[in-house]
Amino acid sequence: MSNNNQHIVLKTQDLAIGYKHKKVETVVSKNINIELHKGELIGLVGANGIGKSTLLRTLTKVQPMLLGEVSINNISLDTFNNIDLAKSLSLVLTEQVASKNMSVFELVALGRQPYTNWVGSLTANDLSIVNKAISQTTIESLKHKRCFELSDGQLQKVMIARALAQDTDLIILDEPTTHLDMYHKAYILKLLQKLTRDTNKTILFSSHEIDLSIQLCDKLMVMTESNVIIDTPENHIKQGNFKSLFPEDLIIFDSETKSFRVNK
């Protein structure tokens, strides 16, 4: 954040996102130009249905883009094969893992899959990376527990550890704070902030926790129907970008307290 000339991890040029169904294009958002730098924590905020998930799905190559260009570490997303992409970008999704009978260690170790041999054996190097990911997320005490024994907050930390073990420059999380109580929401976002400082990885997450994101993120991506603006929280507040986030007849943004409140 302090140095804007830092290495660019993810960049989009005139990106248009949306759906193509039988030659009919539904454009969700267009002319998206964003740059994410190394070691930044970036929050993506916007109203329900505005297209946050579509944007994240496009950036992660789950869904094809309509127009424009996305590049990770200066390499176009189109030229990545599955394995190389998995070594550059890791995900934490909203969906539950299919099998909750895995131990926490087993689950985190699955993050090493893009690097392991045909049968998935862990080398000494893999083990040390897995253990490091476990200690960075402070889940050592859960290591041998099974996933069905964990609370939602613990499980989210485990999923973050798994993404860390994948050892990518960029980690993208889709609404990592849903289902969590107020304490754990703050805890997870604070953890993400700490991880960007400790590991110098770039972390992008979508969230409805705008208040917390303003306090913790280096940059915020504010997504509205007309555009996507990326800037520091302070600049967003100065320029009043949060005001266009929701219809103002019900909730308004208070620049003084840096939070939303109900328009009574």
Next chain:
Amino acid sequence: MKASYKYSFLILGIILLFCFFMNISLGSVSIPFKDVFNSLIGASTEVESWEHIVQGYRLPKAFTAILVGSGLGISGLLMQTLFRNPLAGPFVLGITSGASLGVALIIMGASIFGGTLAGLLISKWSLVIAASLGSFLVLLAVLIVSMRVRDTMAILIIGLMFGSITAAVVSVLSYFSSAEQLQQYIFWGFGSLGNLAWNELLVFFIIYSIGILISMTSIKSLNTLLLGENYAKSLGLNLKKSRLLIILATSLLAGTITAFAGPIAFIGLAIPHMTRQIFNTSNHKILLPAVFLFGAIIMLICDSIAQLPTSDYTLPINAITSLIGAPVVIWLLVRKRKMIF
């Protein structure tokens, strides 16, 4: 943790050997263990016919039991992981239904082809070929569909639908067939381990081995699939290719087993669950060999019981696998109170 698995494998291996010898020692003719052993190593036995019984009948039967038990167990494991469903078994893809349709067409449809042909058609090989063809065609249909469908659950439902269609065709055939034909069909449905000669066993073994090899190459993708398909994709897994290989392995295993031994119920569903109760892991690198050993052991035990040792009767193996296995699974689940997967 790793060391304890080693002991478990060692113990299972010893149990497997024990069950193997127990299986070939027991039968309608009682043969002393010394003579069983002698005939195995080619030494002379007290009564000459014993050597024939052991080498020509009991030994291939024991090997068949091992292949059937381990093969069905492994294909059940593959299906449970692929479909993320503890109720999936090797036959969810409609493989048995395909095989039974093939067999039903041969046995009950033979009269349609004309009386002279009928006698020719109903030989053992023709049943094997019909069953293989039937399961292969259903498999082909499922594979074509799975290439087009993005949702794995849709494949599961399509497999079930194929099952319903073939069951309906079999019902129609049964309605028009004679009592003898029906009986023959029902007997095939009982399953049988003891009908294979060595040359048939060899063909069985070759196809089985291909299925096992493909399963082994799928270990890594199976582990990745434990996270769910989207996570698996984000870890660089080629979802379509892995899915295809897993379905192919299952079809080869379950298809050839059904062709040679009939539709053996229950084993494929239950063995992976029983194994998970003992090996507390979801890592397929451990589970796959464990299921192999466990399946072989249970099948050998079931077969030993089905022989009703020292009596002249043999019970249908299909009934025994369910009679023994179903209560065991119920007991395990009641005791552990959860269906782990």
